[in-house]
Amino acid sequence: MSLRQGDIVIDCADHDVVVPFWQAALGWERRDVNEQFVSLVPPAHQREGSGPRPLPLLFQKVPEPKMIKNRTHIDWRSDDRLAEVSRLRDLGATEIATRSLGDFTWTVMADPEGNEFCVS
Numbered sequence: 001m002s003l004r005q006g007d008i009v010i011d012c013a014d015h016d017v018v019v020p021f022w023q024a025a026l027g028w029e030r031r032d033v034n035e036q037f038v039s040l041v042p043p044a045h046q047r048e049g050s051g052p053r054p055l056p057l058l059f060q061k062v063p064e065p066k067m068i069k070n071r072t073h074i075d076w077r078s079d080d081r082l083a084e085v086s087r088l089r090d091l092g093a094t095e096i097a098t099r100s101l102g103d104f105t106w107t108v109m110a111d112p113e114g115n116e117f118c119v120s
Contacts, residue, residue: 007039007058008074010115011066018113019059021092028057036061066114075118081107084119 012018015038023030028040042054078084085107089095096108096116106120 005055007056009058009060011062012059012113012115013062013065014113015059015061018111018115021112022057022059024091025088025093026057033058070116073116073118075106075120078119081105081119085109088119 019038028042031039038059040057092112094110098107106118110116
């Protein structure tokens with residue numbers, strides 16, 4: 001089997017709205033690909049070494065607006081969920097809901113263009 005995971009692609013209407021948010025949220029490096037695509041890649045120290053490596057985020061400019069909830073989203077882990085949610089709100093994210101399942105709690109958020117993600 002030769003199938004392996006590549007970039008995680010996020011549709012957006014305006015690179016200049018959504019990419020700076022994610023760049024500030026993650027501290028990753030921006031790489032302009034062309035007019036349609038901008039990539040964010042983890043810093044070199046996160047791409048090297050053993051173990052799982054974060055996958056680049058590829059932002060694809062699309063003409064149609066976001067209409068409904070994402071069917072796929074990214075779950076982000078944090079050492080301090082509440083502090084991270086507050087920081088992301090300050091960067092321009094919207095807090096949608098906080099949910100729990102047993103002892104596990106996460107917050108559903110949206111980036112400045114409405115793409116949902118979770119923080120736990």
